[in-house]
């Protein structure tokens with residue numbers, strides 16, 4: 396695409412040097428100066444540490460034909476530099492990305508899922524139902540971007556604008572008809588999804604997390620609510636009204652544009668005749684398109700909410716209700732979400748790896764698992780470094796109160812002192828409660844499993860699918876499931 400054609404579609408360009416070769420062909424887009432290829436347009440994004448625009452010289456040296464940078468950087472540079480200035484880099488970057496990749500979200504039917512917990516689980520359920528209904532679907536979220544024949548591990552829950560539009564365009568080329576994506580509050584606040592149109596937007600819940608990034612809960616809610624504004628949502632909202640923020644959102648969006656769901660009351664989507672078993676939940680699903688008996692392999696009250704949300708989304712996209720009920724028993728689950736680690740059929744303790752890393756999800760996990768554990772519930776958990784510190788004592792309190800044995804350990808300490816994080820967690824635990832504190836995560840998992848008695852359940856929370864641990868700025872290989880297996884083998888050997 397020629398630079399002239401591209402810029403004609405871009406918002407927020409305020410400075411264009413007279414000498415710029417407008418007929419030059421733009422071959423690609425890059426926001427990282429180091430990743431620039433010959434023929435690229437470099438987009439220098441202001442970040443929290445640096446203004447990426449500062450790196451325009453290195454981008455041009457790598458072959459970029461021009462650079463889109465903040466007005467300030469453009470006006471301070473030499474007059475003959477090929478710098479395009481913008482007074483709104485977020486809008487400019489997003490509109491360049493959408494235009495360059497020819498507006499993929501206009502070609503796909505798009506579902507956006509936001510909320511503190513349940514996004515990954517709900518998007519996987521939606522992907523499963525759509526695929527079973529033979530609707531080719533692209534999934535984007537915390538774990539990966541994938542569609543039939545393609546899978547790439549994700550660096551962020553929601554990619555930045557260029558990667559996002561690029562991947563959606565590739566999904567279109569691969570024949571996908573529907574895009575299902577997790578939309579994080581960071582992405583909404585940073586405008587990563589600007590230029591995307593959603594046919595269905597879904598709100599799971601809002602509880603404490605990310606108060607390192609968002610000023611307060613109101614600010615966090617405001618970011619999530621953006622997805623439901625006319626800028627993004629063209630179709631229906633699907634909203635959890637068991638959540639107080641969800642009820643506020645319905646009032647903002649309007650009842651006529653919303654399908655509500657609830658696991659505790661009547662709503663547009665709700666359930667009755669629920670029967671809980673260790674293998675899942677059965678009952679009757681009530682929807683605006685009729686009622687159907689269901690059998691879900693997912694345990695935990697919160698997974699009923701995720702199921703209602705997913706059913707609402709796929710009904711909106713035309714999937715048949717009976718088909719949903721027919722295929723649901725085969726849902727394979729989500730990696731690292733209530734994932735059982737079993738090394739032999741005769742294993743006499745249960746070991747479960749889960750991604751609970753917020754106060755609400757930790758509480759949900761322990762409450763959901765407890766009825767199926769005949770012995771003690773042993774919970775191994777920690778809190779990530781360089782992230783919301785205020786959730787640490789809350790998670791400590793929850794684990795100490797709800798588990799029989801709490802083992803406090805490290806999650807991803809990142810650049811923080813791991814012992815300082817443990818102290819923050821312990822600050823929430825009443826002094827009379829006894830907890831085990833083992834900073835080394837492998838040793839903590841081992842200790843929990845070795846001390847478990849027949850019938851006990853070991854819940855290993857916080858890292859789920861992650862196959863790494865971030866220590867300082869280094870990422871090492873680490874997988875809770877592998878560590879649990881090693882410890883289970885050692886326990887077998889000892890017994």
Ligand SMILES: CC(=O)N[C@H]1[C@@H](OP(=O)(O)OP(=O)(O)OC[C@H]2O[C@@H](n3ccc(=O)[nH]c3=O)[C@H](O)[C@@H]2O)O[C@H](CO)[C@@H](O)[C@@H]1O[C@H](C)C(=O)N[C@@H](C)C(=O)N[C@H](CCC(=O)O)C(=O)O
Nearest residue numbers: 426427428440441442443444445447450551552553579581
């Ligand atoms: C808070 C946040 O989102 N930060 C993101 C942001 O970092 P930053 O603002 O510090 O960037 P920076 O280092 O100042 O660089 C600014 C720009 O200069 C460019 N640059 C920089 C150096 C250079 O030599 N050349 C160059 O071009 C960079 O590519 C960047 O575009 O831009 C970086 C590059 O684009 C991101 O990798 C980084 O994500 C960090 C790693 C992160 O951890 N983000 C998390 C919190 C996040 O986004 N999480 C949500 C999920 C949350 C949930 O669970 O709900 C997500 O969607 O994943």
Ligand SMILES: Nc1ncnc2c1ncn2[C@@H]1O[C@H](COP(=O)(O)OP(=O)(O)OP(=O)(O)O)[C@@H](O)[C@H]1O
Nearest residue numbers: 511512513514515516537697749750751756759760
């Ligand atoms: N609807 C829900 N309500 C509350 N807790 C939930 C819900 N669904 C899942 N959880 C808990 O939260 C954890 C994370 O779930 P999931 O990965 O689906 O959420 P997410 O919103 O994608 O999280 P993230 O923002 O970190 O990617 C699960 O492992 C489980 O313990």
Ligand SMILES: N[C@H](CCC[C@H](N)C(=O)O)C(=O)O
Nearest residue numbers: 752778779782806807857858
């Ligand atoms: N999406 C979450 C992931 C947290 C996972 C946990 N293991 C941690 O490192 O804190 C975040 O960026 O806060």
Ligand SMILES: [Mg+2]
Nearest residue numbers: 514515537577
């Ligand atoms: Mg997720």
